[in-house]
Amino acid sequence: MIDVDADGVVGFTQALVRIPSTNDPGRRERAAAELVAAKMREWGWEHTVYEVEPDRPNVVAVVEGGGGPGPTLMFEGHTDVVTEGDLSTWTVDPFGGEIRDGRLWGRGSADMKSGLAATLYATRALQLAGPFPGRIKVCALADEEGLMIGAHHFVSEGLTADVDGAIVAEPEAGEICAVAKGALRLRVDFAGKMAHGAMPQHGRNPLPAVGSLLVGLGSLQEELQGRHPAHEHLGEVYVTPTVLRAGSEEQVNVIPAAASVFVDVRTIPGVEHKLIADRVAALASYDGIAAEVSVLVDRPPVDVPVSDPVVAALAAAHRTVTGSEPVYGGVPGSTDGTVLTHWGGIPSVVYGPGGKWIAHQADEFVEVAEIVQCTRVFAEAARRFLSGDF
Numbered sequence: 440m441i442d443v444d445a446d447g448v449v450g451f452t453q454a455l456v457r458i459p460s461t462n463d464p465g466r467r468e469r470a471a472a473e474l475v476a477a478k479m480r481e482w483g484w485e486h487t488v489y490e491v492e493p494d495r496p497n498v499v500a501v502v503e504g505g506g507g508p509g510p511t512l513m514f515e516g517h518t519d520v521v522t523e524g525d526l527s528t529w530t531v532d533p534f535g536g537e538i539r540d541g542r543l544w545g546r547g548s549a550d551m552k553s554g555l556a557a558t559l560y561a562t563r564a565l566q567l568a569g570p571f572p573g574r575i576k577v578c579a580l581a582d583e584e585g586l587m588i589g590a591h592h593f594v595s596e597g598l599t600a601d602v603d604g605a606i607v608a609e610p611e612a613g614e615i616c617a618v619a620k621g622a623l624r625l626r627v628d629f630a631g632k633m634a635h636g637a638m639p640q641h642g643r644n645p646l647p648a649v650g651s652l653l654v655g656l657g658s659l660q661e662e663l664q665g666r667h668p669a670h671e672h673l674g675e676v677y678v679t680p681t682v683l684r685a686g687s688e689e690q691v692n693v694i695p696a697a698a699s700v701f702v703d704v705r706t707i708p709g710v711e712h713k714l715i716a717d718r719v720a721a722l723a724s725y726d727g728i729a730a731e732v733s734v735l736v737d738r739p740p741v742d743v744p745v746s747d748p749v750v751a752a753l754a755a756a757h758r759t760v761t762g763s764e765p766v767y768g769g770v771p772g773s774t775d776g777t778v779l780t781h782w783g784g785i786p787s788v789v790y791g792p793g794g795k796w797i798a799h800q801a802d803e804f805v806e807v808a809e810i811v812q813c814t815r816v817f818a819e820a821a822r823r824f825l826s827g828d829f
């Protein structure tokens with residue numbers, strides 16, 4: 440097994456957690472990205488910092504194996520974390536990086552500063568173990584928790600062009616996740632005509648159109664669930680109206696001029712987002728009321744076969760390091776891997792230390808032993824992927 444610097448990866452995770460790189464204006468990713476870049480510099484890695492937006496850099500290192508030609512493996516982590524939220528719900532300092540009871544506590548400990556640290560230390564371990572074929576691209580990207588501008592920038596810069604497979608270090612409780620749910624967020628705007636509530640015949644009330652759409656969305660979900668049986672790792676398709684806007688409490692005697700419905704659609708492989716948007720537009724049509732559908736977010740599902748080299752190498756590495764059979768799972772939301780696979784055209788697989796459900800919660804933690812084990816799995820997965828040993 441490849442020897443990894445266990446104290447180093449844990450200490451580096453702590454240092455990352457102590458930087459409050461929350462995805463909020465005024466905080467942002469810069470300091471966390473700089474810490475990553477400093478480590479790359481210390482190790483003599485050639486790396487580039489891309490200013491995606493002010494204070495929101497991507498850091499990308501390319502580590503040549505020096506062992507002849509071979510494929511390119513990408514390790515991906517994100518430097519941003521979600522907000523710590525209400526401090527009174529925490530029993531530890533969210534940015535303390537404290538280790539207690541074998542656990543490393545704090546915002547981003549699981550999602551995903553431990554995973555990011557593991558990708559760096561795994562690559563370093565493989566490098567120190569001797570020459571290897573091909574190369575590893577180690578990437579710390581910004582804004583995974585927002586609109587994924589880091590991953591989109593990475594793709595638009597052409598940085599996926601030479602990549603043969605990506606391992607995304609999100610916390611998945613040790614499961615190998617080659618599939619991820621898709622997300623489609625829609626906004627439907629209805630235009631009516633304002634009028635006095637005493638004389639509604641002079642207006643056009645958009646609210647019945649809203650009601651009709653809501654009923655229709657329920658039927659659409661039922662139809663989609665009937666046509667696309669639940670995925671073994673991802674479950675069902677969901678069509679969920681989440682936000683309604685119309686009228687005002689102070690103006691109960693006014694027919695509102697406009698109304699909006701926001702819809703959060705979660706899809707599984709085989710479901711076409713374009714078709715759903717078209718169906719929602721059809722459901723929104725209502726006599727005398729103009730409706731317009733806008734697509735706010737469109738992240739298709741990811742469906743990488745488990746036979747793909749990057750998945751197979753990771754599974755073999757998991758078996759070697761942990762001594763147990765890999766468990767396959769699915770990502771309930773979307774990750775930077777969605778962007779890399781859909782827009783960058785590269786197969787991606789998600790695997791990393793930390794529980795699936797602990798992400799974004801108060802008292803977030805990761806098991807220290809899991810960080811070290813995952814670093815070993817990553818190093819072994821890289822070795823196997825690059826040398827074709829899987």
Ligand SMILES: [Zn+2]
Nearest residue numbers: 550551583609
């Ligand atoms: Zn994450």
